[in-house]
Amino acid sequence: MLKGVSPLISPELLKVLSEMGHGDEIVLSDAHFPGHSVGQRVVRLDGVGMTALLEGVLALIPLDQYDPVNFILMEKVPGDPVEPVIWKAYDDVLGRMEPEVKPVWLERFAYYERAKKAYCVVVTGETAQYANIILKKGVVR
Numbered sequence: 001m002l003k004g005v006s007p008l009i010s011p012e013l014l015k016v017l018s019e020m021g022h023g024d025e026i027v028l029s030d031a032h033f034p035g036h037s038v039g040q041r042v043v044r045l046d047g048v049g050m051t052a053l054l055e056g057v058l059a060l061i062p063l064d065q066y067d068p069v070n071f072i073l074m075e076k077v078p079g080d081p082v083e084p085v086i087w088k089a090y091d092d093v094l095g096r097m098e099p100e101v102k103p104v105w106l107e108r109f110a111y112y113e114r115a116k117k118a119y120c121v122v123v124t125g126e127t128a129q130y131a132n133i134i135l136k137k138g139v140v141r
Contacts, residue, residue: 006056013043016120017061020137024119028053030131031124038112039121050126051089054133058097064138068102072114072134075105084130106134 001007005014020026028050029035035042045053063070071094073087087103094101106114114134115121 008056022139025136027115027118027121028133030126035121035123038115041120043122045124047125050131062138064136069104070136071101074111074132082129086128086131
């Protein structure tokens with residue numbers, strides 16, 4: 001264990017976050033996401049929820065302040081009646097930790113294509129639909 005690092009951040013994930021450079025992207029995926037089909041590198045955090053993981057990750061890395069497309073969510077499929085209530089939780093986390101950041105939405109298949117280029121996909125145990133997030137790493141000021 002390390003002081004100041006969420007216990008949800010595994011040693012493997014801490015290594016990945018340290019290796020990433022400015023502009024690299026990481027996918028925090030829900031349990032439904034095809035992480036192993038899409039990801040170049042995959043870290044599994046089964047049993048971990050997205051909101052707590054997001055807080056742990058944002059405590060360690062800044063988002064890219066030079067690119068407004070630094071927090072990307074998967075757009076709902078047209079006609080899908082699901083209401084992604086988890087998005088409100090993400091807004092709350094961003095309001096506390098990255099208040100200048102606004103989510104951007106990408107169409108489902110465009111999202112998968114972008115995820116293929118990500119530095120890493122983190123597969124969580126989150127069961128909420130549309131809970132996937134792509135984060136673009138910035139620089140520490």
